[in-house]
Amino acid sequence: MSLLFLFSCCPPEVVTFPQNVEQVSEIAILCNDNEIPLIPFGSGTGLEGGINAVKGGVCVDLTHMNEILSVNPEDFDCTVQSGVTRMQLNNYLRDTGLWFPIDPGADASLCGMCSTSASGTNAVRYGTMRENVLNLEVVLADGRVINTAGKGRRTKKTSAGYNLTNLFVGSEGTLGIITKASLKLFGIPEATVSAVCHFPDVQGAVDTTVQVLQCGIPIARIEFLDEVSIDAVNKYSKMDMKVAPSLFLEFTGTPSSLDEQAALVADLCSMNNGSDFKWAKDPEERSHLWKARHDILYACMALKPGSKPYSTDVCVPVSKLPEIIKRSKEEITKAGVCDSFMLGHVGDGNFHTLFLADPNNPEEVQIVKDVSNKIAEMSLEMNGTCTGEHGIGQGKRELLVQEIGETGIQVMKQIKQTLDPKGIMNPAKVFY
Numbered sequence: 001m002s003l004l005f006l007f008s009c010c011p012p013e014v015v016t017f018p019q020n021v022e023q024v025s026e027i028a029i030l031c032n033d034n035e036i037p038l039i040p041f042g043s044g045t046g047l048e049g050g051i052n053a054v055k056g057g058v059c060v061d062l063t064h065m066n067e068i069l070s071v072n073p074e075d076f077d078c079t080v081q082s083g084v085t086r087m088q089l090n091n092y093l094r095d096t097g098l099w100f101p102i103d104p105g106a107d108a109s110l111c112g113m114c115s116t117s118a119s120g121t122n123a124v125r126y127g128t129m130r131e132n133v134l135n136l137e138v139v140l141a142d143g144r145v146i147n148t149a150g151k152g153r154r155t156k157k158t159s160a161g162y163n164l165t166n167l168f169v170g171s172e173g174t175l176g177i178i179t180k181a182s183l184k185l186f187g188i189p190e191a192t193v194s195a196v197c198h199f200p201d202v203q204g205a206v207d208t209t210v211q212v213l214q215c216g217i218p219i220a221r222i223e224f225l226d227e228v229s230i231d232a233v234n235k236y237s238k239m240d241m242k243v244a245p246s247l248f249l250e251f252t253g254t255p256s257s258l259d260e261q262a263a264l265v266a267d268l269c270s271m272n273n274g275s276d277f278k279w280a281k282d283p284e285e286r287s288h289l290w291k292a293r294h295d296i297l298y299a300c301m302a303l304k305p306g307s308k309p310y311s312t313d314v315c316v317p318v319s320k321l322p323e324i325i326k327r328s329k330e331e332i333t334k335a336g337v338c339d340s341f342m343l344g345h346v347g348d349g350n351f352h353t354l355f356l357a358d359p360n361n362p363e364e365v366q367i368v369k370d371v372s373n374k375i376a377e378m379s380l381e382m383n384g385t386c387t388g389e390h391g392i393g394q395g396k397r398e399l400l401v402q403e404i405g406e407t408g409i410q411v412m413k414q415i416k417q418t419l420d421p422k423g424i425m426n427p428a429k430v431f432y
């Protein structure tokens with residue numbers, strides 16, 4: 001399924017399937033010598049057109065490099081090749097009592113997740129990829145191989161020189177090809193409880209979120225869905241939740257700490273006029289609830305057969321969420337867009353507006369583009385970002401200039417020029 005109705009599909013001229021870092025390096029040398037574009041491919045779940053071969057060239061499909069190289073349970077870390085996906089890793093880890101919690105919903109490759117600085121529903125507790133990568137092996141445009149923290153190193157802290165690791169996290173394949181990642185792992189929590197609560201308005205849901213964070217409650221997930229999204233979820237996942245702005249919550253810890261946390265959050269919800277607070281304690285009920293949340297894209301698409309989705313991805317300081325959601329809804333109504341759904345990783349101030357449009361109707365596509373841009377510009381006005389987790393890709397290059405400023409962009413381009421002087425790495429992404 002292509003999710004990219006905003007970008008026309010540009011296939012590469014050649015697809016390669018390297019088996020190891022030496023082959024990736026050889027491909028890079030060949031492409032660099034001949035000035036041929038090189039486009040890394042993880043698992044193709046990215047949402048901003050990152051794998052589109054806009055200028056043709058060679059796609060480096062990393063799916064065959066799918067070995068889990070080491071797991072160090074006593075150090076809470078592991079090292080994986082680029083094609084390993086997060087579900088593959090978590091299945092492998094199951095017997096160790098450990099897991100890798102960053103969860104973008106899709107079963108993305110872990111190095112693709114490094115490339116877009118992915119996060120998702122667990123970021124409020126565990127952070128994003130930026131906080132969870134210890135070291136990366138990267139093949140540069142000219143074929144040189146570097147280890148961003150030094151070969152074999154996997155410490156939780158370092159003050160040694162520039163932070164090369166986080167230079168490559170979020171670089172979307174424009175600086176090099178990540179062939180190996182060392183990642184932090186965490187203990188699987190002893191007990192988990194989920195809940196849903198419904199509110200008369202967005203403000204009540206956001207106020208509850210802010211108060212939960214202020215009280216220092218170690219919430220594992222706190223997700224917002226507007227009433228239209230709840231309606232779609234009810235229909236698709238055969239549920240009967242109250243059709244209202246809602247919070248999906250998850251608590252983890254010891255059984256006794258859970259009772260305490262959950263009781264406190266239930267009080268906060270009712271103080272903010274939340275109602276129908278409903279627990280999901282048994283694993284099956286919990287997984288049905290979160291599967292329904294993760295299936296939201298498909299739930300919305302089912303309402304308009306033949307449509308394609310596009311998701312905005314702004315992130316604002318949490319206190320600004322009610323204002324941006326209200327103003328976004330106003331913009332959507334003004335533009336006459338009928339199919340839109342709002343949901344968010346509300347604990348981080350990150351929210352998505354999901355639009356459905358007919359890809360063959362240029363007028364409808366243009367309206368979605370315009371409203372999405374408007375929402376991103378409002379986020380920038382509120383000291384937010386145009387992308388909390390999906391990246392810049394093709395569609396947000398102009399917004400990046402507005403967000404970072406001309407001088408910041410110049411510095412980014414100087415870094416790019418140093419690492420990729422011939423401009424072969426994933427051209428026409430991130431910058432023009």
Ligand SMILES: Cc1cc2nc3c(=O)[nH]c(=O)nc-3n(C[C@H](O)[C@H](O)[C@H](O)COP(=O)(O)OP(=O)(O)OC[C@H]3O[C@@H](n4cnc5c(N)ncnc54)[C@H](O)[C@@H]3O)c2cc1C
Nearest residue numbers: 042043044045046050108109112113115118119173178389
């Ligand atoms: C249903 C659905 C829900 C999603 N929800 C979320 C969410 O909640 N949070 C979130 O963060 N994302 C979400 N995403 C987006 C997506 O899963 C992430 O962007 C993910 O990080 C992409 O990983 P990938 O392996 O599929 O990368 P790809 O799509 O293959 O590539 C993405 C970009 O990274 C580059 N790249 C890939 N692998 C490498 C590599 N090894 N080295 C260098 N560059 C590389 C590519 O060139 C491209 O620019 C969702 C996607 C879907 C389909």
